[in-house]
Amino acid sequence: MVDPHNTDSLAQAIWQVLTDSDLRDNMIRKGLEQAKRFSWEKVAEQTLEVYNKVEVLNGLGTIL
Template sequence: MPNQKVFFRVSLEAMASGVPVLTGNRASLPEVVGDAGIMINPYDVDAIADSLIRLIEDSTLRSRLRVKGLERVQLFSWDITAERTLAILNQVSQK
């Protein structure tokens, strides 16, 4: 299995660029992409083909995923990561 860290970064970069995401439903990818992309079994060739055709033919779907992706990627900013990390460290240090 390819390195999942690489794939979630690629998904985030695609969403940040306004590109609709088609990704596997494995590891952390569903958590990262959420409802801002299409998730399929990465070993199901028919599902991959069908989803690609949907993305090519359905401009409404592409538009919706583009907007959702741009919104979703904001959850993964360095500022938010730093704030959450600090909150956890503060919580732990008070125990």
């Protein structure tokens, strides 16, 4: 990880990604794998679940 408050560290990390094709390709592959784990349907279901938990905790029942 890179300290977001350290400009030298950020610059070095950016340079490494720009110049190291293996690292860049690996980061692209992992990013695409991570993105596949998400969908609008799944996000909506999880959001509704949180809303329902809040409603139950407040004694208001459930939304759906």
